[in-house]
Amino acid sequence: MNKQTFKIGEDWLTAGKAIAISTNKIAVILSKETEEKIEKSWTIVQKIVDKGHPVYGINTGFGPLCTTKISKSETNILQTNILQSHSVGVGDPIKTDIAKLMLILKAQSLAKGYSGIALKTLQRILWHIENDAIPIVPSQGSVGASGDLAPLSHLFLPLIGMGKVEYKGEIITTASLFEKTGLEPINLGPKEGLALINGTQFIAAHGVKVVSQLHSLLAQADIIGAMMIEGLQGSVKPFYNELHALRPFKGNIHVAKRVKKLLKGSEIMEDHIDCEKVQDPYSIRCIPQVHGASRNAWLHLKELLEVELNSVTDNPVIIDEELTISGGNFHGQPLAMALDYACLAASEIGNISDRRIYLALEGNSPGVPKLLMNDTGINSGYMILQYTTAALASENKGLCFPSSADSIPTSLGQEDHVSMGSIGGRKALQVIGNVEKILAIELLTAAQAFEFRKPLKSGIFLDEVHNAVREQVAFAQKDRIFANDIEKGIEMIQNKTIMKVVDRVQKEHSISLKTKFSTEFEVY
Structure with missing residues (x-):
């Protein structure tokens, strides 16, 4: 071939x-x-x-x-x-x-x-x-x-x-x-x-990696968030089309439809359809709004990056024999600002993920024990895993200061405004790396909560995702070195394991998670 x-x-x-x-x-x-x-x-x-x-x-x-x-x-x-x-x-x-x-x-x-x-x-x-x-x-x-x-x-x-x-x-x-x-x-x-x-090729190369890796994080955050909804028996109503048609941001609509389809056919969701709980905390209820906003930021970066990848960014530019222009196409500001935005968008995925992890540990969801373990006291359960996500989320907040907000003159004042986009690109990848770790811990946490819903089953997507997690990490009945579990979880995030599972299920059952915005949010 x-x-x-x-x-x-x-x-x-x-x-x-x-x-x-x-x-x-x-x-x-x-x-x-x-x-x-x-x-x-x-x-x-x-x-x-x-x-x-x-x-x-x-x-x-x-x-x-x-x-x-x-x-x-x-x-x-x-x-x-x-x-x-x-x-x-x-x-x-x-x-x-x-x-x-x-x-x-x-x-x-x-x-x-x-x-x-x-x-x-x-x-x-x-x-x-x-x-x-x-x-x-x-x-x-x-x-x-x-x-x-x-x-x-x-x-x-x-x-x-x-x-x-x-x-x-x-x-x-x-x-x-x-x-x-x-x-x-x-x-x-x-x-x-x-x-x-x-x-601008240093900035743009980092932008390429940010677009690729942030896309993966966003797709996996939706899946993991859906599994956490199952584990904590959250409501599906905040994901209804009727709600998001009233505030039709592309990202919100896309995320809501994906999560609703992931939850379809779930016995777990049906089991509490008439419960008295009025509404879920924001980290569950506002997944479309928060994940969706980060989707919109990703789309903005992708669109600007494509212009940059197909541009002439050196100086001077040779137009023809009569016209040579010494201009500023080398200035990184267009990507610098978008990379800072994407950095914040990635950090927010980590922030809300940490909040869902904390929520899972509280023991306020019927059937799910405090710290996600029945025999606590002698066991600390999943308590300290959230310390790690709190540390990572806090580190990200410090990294979110926009690099493009700074400018130090160089070249004896000839170059008196600079973008610092190179720093923004490096920081964005650093934040994304931290969010991969946070999502890995949420994946483990959601899978642990999910276990307490048995013998009820989820829909075909999340049951298969849970099985894939269990192939790598066993259910925790007592304390162990959770760092080993986390490493396996990080590998699953970086290898896009759960994305591959979802793709396989779509093909096997001829079911699509696509929305009318799928092309914009999936092709890069």
Whole structure:
């Protein structure tokens, strides 16, 4: 079977496609038309150099040195120097998959044909992608405005024979890579160094991961929340279409319909249909409103990210022979603000999940014992698991301060407003990682509460989800080292185990959880 292909610079790139390229499920190709556009842009840069008319970054210095003229003979040296001088990143390296995404996103931008790079330079970047020779990029040092200068500089040091790469499972110098592969350093021409490091690819690569991982969290939070409703015998009425038609936010409607379908056919729900309880606490009753708001935030980020992934974000931009524009397409503000919003959206999923866990421990639901264990006193039950979720939720609140609210001038005031989107992207992933742990604990807690409803059965979805949990983690009749259970729960969240169970049940029983907004909320 032939692998799906993607025409770099031509086809519409999404977060899902970028991840598929990074995992070698989609192959990148460079069309003849794209090659011609790149060569045309390169030719224009050569003419600018020959004419000697000052154009920023081609025959001038950078930042506050923009008025310093560079001679024709020194334009190549300038481009090599900028990669070296701007490689000032610090901190632990970013994950290899994010660095590879940076290469993919940069190639997409350069292949648009407005950056003035040589074709051979883009072809070398594509070689790194195809052969998984991924540069080592420090995580700190970008302010997210004049492009992600420091991380992009490190990303492209291997083009000139410097820096390090991860190749075939080990970290080696680029010199060693060249020995193994027969490659040689590229002699960068005018504008190329600046084109490589001016852009938002560090921010955008983190955005791709946020879109992917937050999507998974949102889908699993609905399933886990539904299981907790079963365990605590909550009401299904807050999920009725009639209610949400009166406040028709897309996310709310989508979540309410999904949860209602997950609960359909449940003996547990039928067992208390005439009970005297008037209403549930907010963490149960307001799942559509809270999960739905986070869905809307995810959708907003996804839509903005797709624009960014298909944009030219370096500077200056070569429009044609008569027009070269030194503008601000490298500024990360459009994604920076959306990433902060997504960070908050993820944190709120963790906040409400922690509240449901606490609710499950109170012992106020008939049939479910306090701390989710019958023999307490000698046993602490699930008490301390909620301490962990409280700690994680609190940590997230501190991380939710918007990075984009800050700006520190750089470049001697030339770059006097910056986005800090690079920090926002890293923080968003950190928060998402914490929420994965919170949801893992809620999954275990909900499964424990669910057990006390036996011999009553849930609908076909949640019974199968519960069985999947029990394959990994046994019902707790007495205290044990719950950290081991939590680790298994985290693995289930990260491996999307319960999502796969729900997908399987849908196929086996020809039942769909889709809503009219499913495409918007599921395809990325």
